[in-house]
Amino acid sequence: MSLKYAVLAALLEGEASGYELSKVFDVSLANFWPATPQQLYRELERLAGDGLIEARTVPQERRPTKRLFSLTEAGREQLGDFAAEPTRRPTAVRDEFLIKMQAMDGVDPAAVRALVEERRAWALGKLARYERVRERLLDGRTEQEHLREADRVGPYLTLAAGIAFERENARWCEHVLTVLDGRRTPAGPAGQPLG
Amino acid sequence: MSLKYAVLAALLEGEASGYELSKVFDVSLANFWPATPQQLYRELERLAGDGLIEARTVPQERRPTKRLFSLTEAGREQLGDFAAEPTRRPTAVRDEFLIKMQAMDGVDPAAVRALVEERRAWALGKLARYERVRERLLDGRTEQEHLREADRVGPYLTLAAGIAFERENARWCEHVLTVLDGRRTPAGPAGQPLG
DNA sequence: AGAAGCTACTGAACTATTTGAATAGGTGTG
DNA sequence: CACACCTATTCAAATAGTTCAGTAGCTTCT
CATH class of the missing domain: 1.10.287 (Helix Hairpins)
Known part of the structure; x- marks a missing residue:
């Protein structure tokens, strides 16, 4: 359930494609919410469907076309609401x-x-x-x-x-x-x- | 996959019932491998089926009968093998x-x-x-x-x-x-x- | 006496996460 | 030019984990 907000939070840095996000998650967000590329693509699809992010297709010259996602006003708002709520789940470490x-x-x-x-x-x-x-x-x-x-x-x-x-x-x-x-x-x- | 070994490691402390284990996991093991009671009961069933632990039924006077599980030689050996292997998965924190x-x-x-x-x-x-x-x-x-x-x-x-x-x-x-x-x-x- | 909560466990349904592979063109190395 | 690896994404299957509920008797508090 929190992957949703992890993705929204990541998009606060600016628009990104699924692939770029998977890199970001690898280095920084993975520190507290790891996610595989597959998870991210699915979540982005869902968030776009819910109108919390919007996609624009960017064709590239020497690379496959990518879809860049950015926060919508609704997404920003839901993230803000989430971030102000008391935390439900305590930290889970799996080691x-x-x-x-x-x-x-x-x-x-x-x-x-x-x-x-x-x-x-x-x-x-x-x-x-x-x-x-x-x-x-x-x-x-x-x-x-x-x-x-x-x-x-x-x-x-x-x-x-x-x-x-x-x-x-x-x-x-x-x-x-x-x-x-x-x-x-x-x-x-x-x-x-x-x- | 590692819940298996977390349970075996917990049983190094001595025999325990599913219920007792769920308490142990709550306070100490949960620090690095959280598990709900349901997960534990399922895992104990599986481990007993694989002969890595054995169960004995203990009727109690003023409490429901419980099943105490303890490590078998095979279980102890598999745990030892696991613990000597290089670690596959890095720490995953979900916060x-x-x-x-x-x-x-x-x-x-x-x-x-x-x-x-x-x-x-x-x-x-x-x-x-x-x-x-x-x-x-x-x-x-x-x-x-x-x-x-x-x-x-x-x-x-x-x-x-x-x-x-x-x-x-x-x-x-x-x-x-x-x-x-x-x-x-x-x-x-x-x-x-x-x- | 009634309600809540503990011990002890089971079951089913659901959601999340992991794993492996496939597609498809591009870049870099020897 | 073969080979491996990078960008960019999608699909399918398997495994893991969560949530909710239920059984059943006992203890503790009000």
Whole structure:
């Protein structure tokens, strides 16, 4: 049900085709509402049918024709209503990796370590990408300037949430690696390393 | 597909009924793999059919009869295999609230503030519950002792991830409230407050 | 005494999401 | 020139997840 509003919110940035949206979702919105291209195309169809967005067909020279969608007044209004309502659903995190961590005690420590290191690398990669988006958003201003004066601060603040999340993720991975180190030689009464 | 392993991992704590699991999922596992009771009952049926868990019926005096499920050797093995494999799916966060934040710039600031304050309260509440679970897990030991010596550290570490996540959440909310304060009187050239 | 709420589970219908593939022309690499 | 990958979209099928309701006896509050 919320994909609808995620799409409307994405179109606040300006008109976009399904394909372009699927790229946007991949980098920024996916942070809090992931969607596959198929979902987006279907949702765009539905929203256009409901008159919340409108489409215009744009033929291109060396590319397939695309359909650009933009918010209608009705769409903008419904999005505004939604955004002012109290939130129904709490955050839902689905994380296969944390299931593995929950069950890690029956597993070869080297395999666990590999998993955690992979996750850490992935978090740091995402962080680097977010930072680049952030530079683009700030466009030379400082954070303070931007947050005080910009027309829209929503996108910056959600990005900041993503950054904090991935930073925390990486930190957690480092903590786990330390813990794994501390358990390599199970501590005897004197805590003497074995070899 | 991962609900399967989430259930198996939950049963590492010992045998449980569907109903009990639905409570466990509500407080701890829901942190990284939410599931409704209906999903759990269906999944338990499937897992029992596949021989990964086994059921025993326990009649009770003043309550309906319940079926307690526990891991079989086959189940334990499949869970171990899964937990050692590289992770296929990256973390998926679905957060209606952040969609609202993305779109917040067209909305009455008082309504936004109310939303953020609600979210902050909710994060702090969850944090308090997590801290209680943490005390119970540590059972008088310090974190260091527990992490070095306990048989299982997985549950503690995933809990720590949940704690870090909610802490970050609350911090982010506070940041947003500060930003909203800074924008109440849009800064003119001289930055003179208007009220 | 009546209402609400908990334990414990089941069923059916519905909506959402994922996966795989197909179409069709264009660009870039070796 | 073969091959892989990009733009841009659509279709079909399968799997996953949500919602609503119902059964049935018990406890707790008013």
